[in-house]
Amino acid sequence: MSAPELVGGSAADRERIAHELVTVTIDGRQVQVPKGTGLVEAAAAAGVEIPVFCYEPRVGAGIGACRMCLVEIEGMPKLQTGCTTPVTDGMVVHTAGTSEQAAAGQSATMEFLLLNHPLDCPVCDKGGECALQDLSFRYGSGKTRMTFRKRSLEKPIPISPTIALDRERCIMCFRCTRFSQEVAQDEELSAVNRGALSMIATFEDEPYRGPFSGNVTELCPVGALTSTQYRFKARPWEYEQAASVCGLCPVGCNVAVQSREGRVQRVLSRNHPEVDRGWLCDKGRFSYSHLYSEERILTPRRRGVRELEELGWEQALDELEGMIERAQGEVVLALSGSETLELAYALAKIVRQGAGSDRVVLPEQAADALDPFRVPISALAEAEEIVVFEECPVLDRAPLIELWLKQARRNGAHVTRIGPSGDIQRGRGEAALACQELAEKESALGKRLRAAERAILLWSGGGGAGGCHLAALAHALGLHEKEGSGALLLPASPNARGVAEAWAAAGDENRQPRQIGLLVVSGDEAASEPQVRQLAEHARATVALTLFAGDSGEWADLVLPATGYLERSGTMRNLEGRLQRLRGATGSPARRELSWLAELAGRLGVDLPGSEAALFTELSAKVLDGISLASLGDRAPLPPRVEAQTFEAARAESPPTLLGGPLELIRYRALFSGPEVEHVPELSFQRPAAEVEISPEDADRRGISGGNEVVVRSNGTRVTLRARINAALLPGMVRVAAEHCAELARGVEVSRP
Amino acid sequence: MIGSTLITVGRSLGVTLKQIFRGTVTEQYPEYKRPVYPRFRGRHRLNLHENGLEKCVGCSLCAAACPVDCIRVVAAENSADNRVSAGERYARIYEINLSRCIFCGYCELACPFDAITLGNDYELSEYSRSDLIYTKEMLLADPIKRTPVADAALYDTPTPYYRTDS
Ligand code: SF4
Ligand code: SF4
Ligand code: SF4
Ligand code: SF4
Ligand code: FES
Numbered sequence: 001m002s003a004p005e006l007v008g009g010s011a012a013d014r015e016r017i018a019h020e021l022v023t024v025t026i027d028g029r030q031v032q033v034p035k036g037t038g039l040v041e042a043a044a045a046a047g048v049e050i051p052v053f054c055y056e057p058r059v060g061a062g063i064g065a066c067r068m069c070l071v072e073i074e075g076m077p078k079l080q081t082g083c084t085t086p087v088t089d090g091m092v093v094h095t096a097g098t099s100e101q102a103a104a105g106q107s108a109t110m111e112f113l114l115l116n117h118p119l120d121c122p123v124c125d126k127g128g129e130c131a132l133q134d135l136s137f138r139y140g141s142g143k144t145r146m147t148f149r150k151r152s153l154e155k156p157i158p159i160s161p162t163i164a165l166d167r168e169r170c171i172m173c174f175r176c177t178r179f180s181q182e183v184a185q186d187e188e189l190s191a192v193n194r195g196a197l198s199m200i201a202t203f204e205d206e207p208y209r210g211p212f213s214g215n216v217t218e219l220c221p222v223g224a225l226t227s228t229q230y231r232f233k234a235r236p237w238e239y240e241q242a243a244s245v246c247g248l249c250p251v252g253c254n255v256a257v258q259s260r261e262g263r264v265q266r267v268l269s270r271n272h273p274e275v276d277r278g279w280l281c282d283k284g285r286f287s288y289s290h291l292y293s294e295e296r297i298l299t300p301r302r303r304g305v306r307e308l309e310e311l312g313w314e315q316a317l318d319e320l321e322g323m324i325e326r327a328q329g330e331v332v333l334a335l336s337g338s339e340t341l342e343l344a345y346a347l348a349k350i351v352r353q354g355a356g357s358d359r360v361v362l363p364e365q366a367a368d369a370l371d372p373f374r375v376p377i378s379a380l381a382e383a384e385e386i387v388v389f390e391e392c393p394v395l396d397r398a399p400l401i402e403l404w405l406k407q408a409r410r411n412g413a414h415v416t417r418i419g420p421s422g423d424i425q426r427g428r429g430e431a432a433l434a435c436q437e438l439a440e441k442e443s444a445l446g447k448r449l450r451a452a453e454r455a456i457l458l459w460s461g462g463g464g465a466g467g468c469h470l471a472a473l474a475h476a477l478g479l480h481e482k483e484g485s486g487a488l489l490l491p492a493s494p495n496a497r498g499v500a501e502a503w504a505a506a507g508d509e510n511r512q513p514r515q516i517g518l519l520v521v522s523g524d525e526a527a528s529e530p531q532v533r534q535l536a537e538h539a540r541a542t543v544a545l546t547l548f549a550g551d552s553g554e555w556a557d558l559v560l561p562a563t564g565y566l567e568r569s570g571t572m573r574n575l576e577g578r579l580q581r582l583r584g585a586t587g588s589p590a591r592r593e594l595s596w597l598a599e600l601a602g603r604l605g606v607d608l609p610g611s612e613a614a615l616f617t618e619l620s621a622k623v624l625d626g627i628s629l630a631s632l633g634d635r636a637p638l639p640p641r642v643e644a645q646t647f648e649a650a651r652a653e654s655p656p657t658l659l660g661g662p663l664e665l666i667r668y669r670a671l672f673s674g675p676e677v678e679h680v681p682e683l684s685f686q687r688p689a690a691e692v693e694i695s696p697e698d699a700d701r702r703g704i705s706g707g708n709e710v711v712v713r714s715n716g717t718r719v720t721l722r723a724r725i726n727a728a729l730l731p732g733m734v735r736v737a738a739e740h741c742a743e744l745a746r747g748v749e750v751s752r753p
Numbered sequence: 754m755i756g757s758t759l760i761t762v763g764r765s766l767g768v769t770l771k772q773i774f775r776g777t778v779t780e781q782y783p784e785y786k787r788p789v790y791p792r793f794r795g796r797h798r799l800n801l802h803e804n805g806l807e808k809c810v811g812c813s814l815c816a817a818a819c820p821v822d823c824i825r826v827v828a829a830e831n832s833a834d835n836r837v838s839a840g841e842r843y844a845r846i847y848e849i850n851l852s853r854c855i856f857c858g859y860c861e862l863a864c865p866f867d868a869i870t871l872g873n874d875y876e877l878s879e880y881s882r883s884d885l886i887y888t889k890e891m892l893l894a895d896p897i898k899r900t901p902v903a904d905a906a907l908y909d910t911p912t913p914y915y916r917t918d919s
Contacts, residue, residue: 122812122865123840156841232828232842235813261827 054173055083126223247565252574257585327517336523337363337493340570348506354604367466372644375486390419391461454484498573524675561590688737808868811844818863
C-alpha cells in the first residue's frame with residue numbers, strides 16, 4: 001500500500017500520528033493502518049473498493065457531498081460516508097459488498113445522482129473515462145424509474161475560452177470549486193443557488209481567468225467541465241499516449257500527451273508526486289495546438305531578393321555547409337534553453353567539432369553550486385520557513401512552484417518574499433545583497449531560518465551567478481545538513497542547466513572567434529532575445545532553427561524548421577536537477593533536427609549518431625556519470641545530493657546606476673507569453689495586457705491614476721500603455737511585460753500623454 | 754478379384770445414370786438472384802431522421818465495438834448554420850473499410866441511435882481495394898436495391914425493428 005495521504009494539521013502532528021497503528025476490519029478482512037487514515041484508503045489497503053465521486057485528497061479532506069461512499073459501521077445507527085470517516089481502533093466496517101443496508105443506500109445514491117443527469121454519453125467528451133459511467137455500470141440498477149422530464153439547462157456554457165461547462169451533467173461533487181478555492185486559491189468558481197437548483201458558476205459569468213484553471217477539466221468526475229480545444233476530437237479508446245514531460249518551464253511537469261491520427265489532441269497530467277502532484281498550468285495544458293498553427297514553418301527558407309523563399313532540404317544543407325565553410329571557424333551558437341540535452345549536444349558538436357569554434361550564448365548562467373542543497377519540489381509543502389528571492393514573479397517563471405507555495409502556506413509555513421513587490425521590498429539586482437544580509441548572524445529572518453527544522457530558499461530572477469549567491473547563504477545556514485531543507489534556483493528557461501552541460505560535453509577547448517562569421521540561433525526564444533538580435537546585426541551570416549518565422553524571419557539568412565517539444569524525444573534537466581525523459585508523441589510535419597544534423601555532421605566529418613538514445617549514451621559517458629536512459633524511468637528519481645564544499649562566494653555588487661530615465665523598468669516574461677502561447681488563439685485572453693505597473697507614490701507624483709493611458713519613454717523609444725497601480729511595488733520601479741516593451745532601455749520615464 | 758471390380762464399376766455407373774434423369778440445380782446468377790434470409794447482414798447504411806438530420810452523432814461506439822477496427826469516425830460540433838445531426842456533435846468523417854469488414858453486425862448493436870444498420874446487399878466487388886472504403890456519402894445514399902429478401906413470415910426468428918424497413 002502506498003502511504004495514505006493525511007490531510008491538514010501541522011507536519012509534526014502528521015508525523016506523530018503516522019507512527020501509531022490501528023486495526024480495523026473491513027468486510028471481514030483485518031488491516032493495520034496508521035491512525036488517522038481515512039476509511040476509503042484503509043479499505044483500499046484491505047483490498048476492498050469503496051466507490052467515490054467527490055472524494056479527492058488533493059483538493060482537501062472529504063466533504064461527504066455525493067454520498068457514494070456509504071458504508072455500515074458497527075455501533076453506528078446510520079450509514080456513514082467513508083470519505084469523511086477516519087478509522088479508529090477496532091472499527092468493524094461493512095461496505096456495500098457485504099451489507100444489504102449499505103448496498104441499498106448506495107444504489108439509492110446512484111439513482112439520485114442520475115435523477116437529472118442527461119445520460120448523453122454518446123455526445124459527451126467524458127464518455128469512456130467517466131466515473132459516473134463506470135460506477136453506474138457497476139453499482140447502478142440498470143433500470144430507470146424516472147418517467148418524467150429531466151431538468152434541462154442551457155449548454156454548453158463557455159466559462160472561459162478554454163473550458164466549457166455543462167450544468168446538466170454536473171453531480172455537485174464540488175471538486176472544481178474546492179480546487180479553485182483551496183488549491184489554486186483563485187476563488188473563481190463557486191456554487192450558486194440551493195438544493196436541486198444549485199449549479200457551478202463563475203462570478204457574474206466573467207470568464208474563469210487563472211493560470212491553473214484547466215485542472216478542473218481533469219478533476220471533474222463527469223463531463224460537466226471539459227476542454228474546448230479537445231471538444232469532440234477523440235474518444236479515450238482511440239488515442240495513443242506518450243509519457244512525456246512538459247518543456248515550457250523549468251518545473252518539468254510530467255504529462256501524458258494523447259494523440260490521434262498523428263495529431264496531439266490533449267495534454268493531461270501524469271502525476272509525479274514530487275514534482276507536480278497531478279496539476280498542470282494552463283500554458284502546459286493548452287499550448288499544444290501551436291504545433292498546428294498555420295504560421296508554423298515546415299520547410300527550410302532562405303532570404304531571397306525581397307522575402308524568404310522556400311527551398312528543399314538538400315539545397316538548405318548545401319547552403320548551411322557553405323555558410324560554415326565561409327565563416328572559417330568564427331561561428332557562434334545561441335541556445336534557447338528549450339532544447340533537449342541531446343539536441344543541444346548535437347548542435348554543440350557541429351559547432352565545436354565541425355565548425356572549429358567554441359563560442360556559445362547560453363540562455364543564462366548555470367552552475368552546480370546548489371547541488372548540495374537539492375530537495376524535491378514537494379518538500380516545499382512540508383517546509384516551515386520559505387524565503388523567495390523574487391525578482392521575477394515565481395508564477396511567471398515556474399508556475400507550479402506557486403501552487404506548491406500556496407500548499408506550503410496552508411500547511412502553516414512562513415513564506416517570505418524578497419523583491420520589488422515582496423514582503424521585504426528590495427530593488428532589482430539587490431537580491432544578492434539581501435542574501436548576504438540574511439547570512440549574517442543578527443538578521444531576524446536569518447535566525448528563524450537557522451532555527452527551522454525544514455527551511456527552503458528559492459531564487460527567482462537573474463543575477464544569481466548560477467545559484468552561487470544562494471548557495472553561499474544556504475551553506476551559511478547549514479541547510480545541507482538538514483533533511484527537507486534546501487535551496488532551488490528557478491531558471492528562466494526550461495532546460496538551462498541541461499544545455500550548458502551538453503555544450504560542455506561537446507568539447508573543452510576555448511577558441512573565441514573575434515568576429516561572427518556565422519550565428520546559429522536555436523529556438524524561437526533565443527530568436528526573440530534582444531541580445532541575440534544584436535549579435536545577428538554584427539554577424540556576416542545567420543541561420544535560425546525556429547518553429548515560426550516571426551522573429552527570425554526578419555534577420556536570418558537561412559531559417560530551418562524546428563520541431564516542438566511534444567514531438568521531440570530526449571531528456572531535460574528541471575530546476576531541481578532531475579533528469580527527465582521526453583517522449584515524442586507524434587511524428588513532426590517538419591524534418592527531425594537530429595536527422596539532418598547527422599547528415600550535416602557527415603558532410604563536415606563529425607561523428608554524430610542520429611538517434612536520441614545513442615546521443616544520450618555518449619553524453620552520459622561524458623557528463624552524466626554513465627547513467628542509463630532506463631534508470632530515468634517514467635517518473636524520474638531525484639539525483640542524490642552532492643557533498644557540500646566550502647567556497648568563496650562571489651561578492652554581491654550593487655546594481656549599476658540607471659541611464660535614460662528616473663524609473664527602473666522591470667521587463668518580465670509573463671507566464672502566458674512565448675512562441676507557443678502566441679500561436680494558441682484560445683489562450684489569448686490570458687496574455688498580459690498592454691499595461692505598465694507603477695507604485696502609488698510614483699503615480700501620484702505624475703498625476704496618473706489607474707487605467708490612464710500613459711507614455712513610457714527612454715532614449716527615443718515611446719510606448720503607450722495603460723497604467724495599473726500596484727501598491728506592492730517598490731517606488732522607483734515600473735513593470736511591463738516583455739512583449740509590450742519594444743526597445744525600451746532600463747531607465748524610463750512615465751508621463752501622461 | 755475381377756468380379757468385385759466389376760461390381761464397383763457397375764455401382765458407380767448406376768449413380769451416374771440416376772443423376773442424368775434428375776432435374777438441374779444450377780441457379781442462373783447473376784440473372785437470377787435468390788432471396789436472402791431477412792436477417793442477412795450485408796453492406797451498411799447510415800440512416801436519417803424523418804426531418805432529414807443524420808441519426809449518427811459521431812460517438813465512435815461502433816468503431817469501438819468493431820472487432821476488425823474498420824470504422825473510422827471523426828466528430829465535429831454542430832453549429833447553428835451547419836446542423837448535421839440532432840445532437841451536439843456529428844460525424845464529420847464516417848468511413849467503413851468493407852474489405853476488412855466481417856459483417857458481424859456489432860456496429861449495429863453498439864449504435865445508441867440506430868444510425869448504422871446492415872442492409873442486405875452483398876455484391877460489393879471492386880477493381881481497387883481503396884474503392885472498398887465507403888465514405889459517409891456512400892453510406893447515406895439510398896441503397897441500390899438489388900438483393901431480393903425472403904418473406905420474413907416464412908421464418909420464426911423475429912427481424913429486429915431497425916431492420917424491418919430495409
Ligand atoms: S458525464 Fe459521464 S455519464 Fe454523464 S453523459 Fe458524460 S460520459 Fe455519460
Ligand atoms: S462541475 Fe464537475 S467537478 Fe464541478 S461540481 Fe460539477 S461534477 Fe463536480
Ligand atoms: S459489421 Fe462488424 S466488422 Fe463490419 S463494420 Fe460492423 S462491427 Fe465492423
Ligand atoms: S453510427 Fe452510431 S455508434 Fe457509430 S458513431 Fe454514429 S451514432 Fe455512434
Ligand atoms: S465520496 Fe464520500 S460522499 Fe462523495
